[in-house]
Amino acid sequence: MNILSIQSHVAYGHVGNSAAVFVLQRLGAEVWPLHTVQYSNHKGYGAWSGRDFSAAHIAELVQGLAARGVLARCDAVLSGYVGQASMGAAIVGALKEVRRARPDALYLCDPVMGDEDSGLYVAGDIPAFFRERALPLADIVAPNRFELELLSGWPIATLDDALGAARVLLAQGPKIVLLTSLRGEATSADDIEMLAVSEAAAWRVRTPALSLDPMPSGMGDTVAAIFLAKYLEQRDIPAALGHAAAAIFAVLSATQAAGTREMQLIAAQDALIKPARIFEVETLD
Numbered sequence: 290m291n292i293l294s295i296q297s298h299v300a301y302g303h304v305g306n307s308a309a310v311f312v313l314q315r316l317g318a319e320v321w322p323l324h325t326v327q328y329s330n331h332k333g334y335g336a337w338s339g340r341d342f343s344a345a346h347i348a349e350l351v352q353g354l355a356a357r358g359v360l361a362r363c364d365a366v367l368s369g370y371v372g373q374a375s376m377g378a379a380i381v382g383a384l385k386e387v388r389r390a391r392p393d394a395l396y397l398c399d400p401v402m403g404d405e406d407s408g409l410y411v412a413g414d415i416p417a418f419f420r421e422r423a424l425p426l427a428d429i430v431a432p433n434r435f436e437l438e439l440l441s442g443w444p445i446a447t448l449d450d451a452l453g454a455a456r457v458l459l460a461q462g463p464k465i466v467l468l469t470s471l472r473g474e475a476t477s478a479d480d481i482e483m484l485a486v487s488e489a490a491a492w493r494v495r496t497p498a499l500s501l502d503p504m505p506s507g508m509g510d511t512v513a514a515i516f517l518a519k520y521l522e523q524r525d526i527p528a529a530l531g532h533a534a535a536a537i538f539a540v541l542s543a544t545q546a547a548g549t550r551e552m553q554l555i556a557a558q559d560a561l562i563k564p565a566r567i568f569e570v571e572t573l574d
Contacts, residue, residue, distance in 0.1 A: 296369035298324035304507035309514035316518035344379035360390035425462035455486035535564035
């Protein structure tokens with residue numbers, strides 16, 4: 290597997306490419322990382338240093354890859370944090386360049402925009418970019434609950450709401466919607482759910498909700514990377530969903546045991562391949 294991953298990068302911690310690259314490599318993929326930003330640490334700490342890269346910088350790097358003749362071997366493009374719409378345009382350009390060389394290359398779009406606790410933390414034109422430009426090109430989109438509500442326009446309180454919102458996104462182009470976290474009205478306080486929805490079927494997996502304060506950043510980035518690697522390997526949606534849920538649970542369990550703010554990806558790396566605890570994936574009616 291060869292994956293072009295266009296995301297943020299931090300020197301300290303595990304978000305964006307600082308999570309996805311290691312996860313994908315540990316799962317057997319060659320990764321070609323392009324960084325949209327490079328910061329000392331993620332913004333959740335309140336203070337950081339570093340810089341955003343320009344859209345021209347990303348385009349230049351993609352042209353360098355094209356000149357090496359490697360894009361025809363690219364199996365998938367993974368994108369995450371965009372920050373500003375001009376960078377989104379560069380990501381779309383990169384995807385189109387890949388697909389000129391490899392028309393069947395998959396695109397997993399992780400529409401990083403915010404969450405329920407912090408709200409929107411990207412520029413105000415980013416939701417429109419995802420709806421209008423990224424989703425029609427994506428094969429897989431991997432929002433959290435906040436992002437799914439924002440993209441679909443549907444408030445999500447129940448499982449049926451989540452399924453309806455996912456199908457709104459499917460109508461815009463993606464083949465799979467991976468909802469990386471859901472706590473609906475019927476979800477037990479002790480659990481958290483993850484969904485995968487296609488035109489043909491929908492699946493749910495439940496895992497225990499671990500007590501972590503604050504919750505580590507980068508969980509969605511990690512789940513998207515795991516799901517993509519396993520889906521590329523098997524082309525089996527429920528199998529990829531189950532593996533992603535089990536692996537992120539193992540990582541978060543190790544993080545809870547260590548009492549750290551950053552995910553324990555390195556300590557729990559073997560569980561990325563073979564999680565100790567497996568959870569049932571339920572086919573929904």
